[in-house]
Amino acid sequence: MTLILVMDNDCAIGRGGGLLFRLPADMKNFRETTLGSTVIMGRKTYESFPMRPLPERENLVLSRSGKELEGARVFADIDSLMEYVGKVKGKVFVIGGGEVYRQLAPYCDEALITRLYESMGGDTFFEDIGRAPEWELAEASHVIETNCKKIRLFRYVRKNDKKDGV
Ligand SMILES: NC(=O)c1ccc[n+]([C@@H]2O[C@H](COP(=O)([O-])OP(=O)(O)OC[C@H]3O[C@@H](n4cnc5c(N)ncnc54)[C@H](OP(=O)(O)O)[C@@H]3O)[C@@H](O)[C@H]2O)c1
Numbered sequence: 001m002t003l004i005l006v007m008d009n010d011c012a013i014g015r016g017g018g019l020l021f022r023l024p025a026d027m028k029n030f031r032e033t034t035l036g037s038t039v040i041m042g043r044k045t046y047e048s049f050p051m052r053p054l055p056e057r058e059n060l061v062l063s064r065s066g067k068e069l070e071g072a073r074v075f076a077d078i079d080s081l082m083e084y085v086g087k088v089k090g091k092v093f094v095i096g097g098g099e100v101y102r103q104l105a106p107y108c109d110e111a112l113i114t115r116l117y118e119s120m121g122g123d124t125f126f127e128d129i130g131r132a133p134e135w136e137l138a139e140a141s142h143v144i145e146t147n148c149k150k151i152r153l154f155r156y157v158r159k160n161d162k163k164d165g166v
Pocket of ligand 1: 012016046062065
């Protein structure tokens with residue numbers, strides 16, 4: 001699975017239940033990357049979208065309430081979600097928010113991180129994968145200007161620490 005997110009200088013990803021910034025280049029990248037795939041999100045992120053479910057993607061939502069959500073398949077726990085994901089053909093993206101990134105990051109072997117080089121004052125955060133020993137940088141874009149802000153797109157992959165013969 002692939003984790004995809006955008007964070008600011010302080011690793012903030014959201015505020016007041018919504019995004020911290022409007023970054024058209026990042027939104028375009030998110031849409032083009034995830035179209036036709038399966039996306040996993042928490043109930044709060046699902047409810048934060050003005051248009052839901054996300055079109056042209058299979059929407060999987062984690063929610064303990066068991067409440068049905070329009071256009072989405074709802075899972076009450078990670079075990080049942082992962083059982084379903086195991087049968088999915090094609091790419092699966094974890095698209096937020098903070099609670100869901102934290103719980104599903106260990107299942108991901110790739111992370112697509114957009115970094116915004118400003119501090120926006122968020123209330124929801126995620127770890128800086130660039131500093132975590134289990135991840136390594138695979139690709140980095142040049143600086144892109146969007147909506148008067150500077151961003152870069154990074155791709156990290158999980159390190160394969162398995163030793164021969166072990
Ligand atoms: N910057 C980015 O790339 C990005 C991407 C997405 C979201 N965001 C932001 O992140 C914020 C939302 O994040 P959040 O951490 O508050 O919420 P969230 O992760 O979107 O959703 C949390 C909800 O998911 C459900 N859930 C979580 N773990 C579960 C589990 N193990 N089993 C069953 N259900 C589970 C629960 O729903 P119930 O309460 O229904 O049980 C929980 O309240 C917003 O500000 C949003 O804009 C940022």
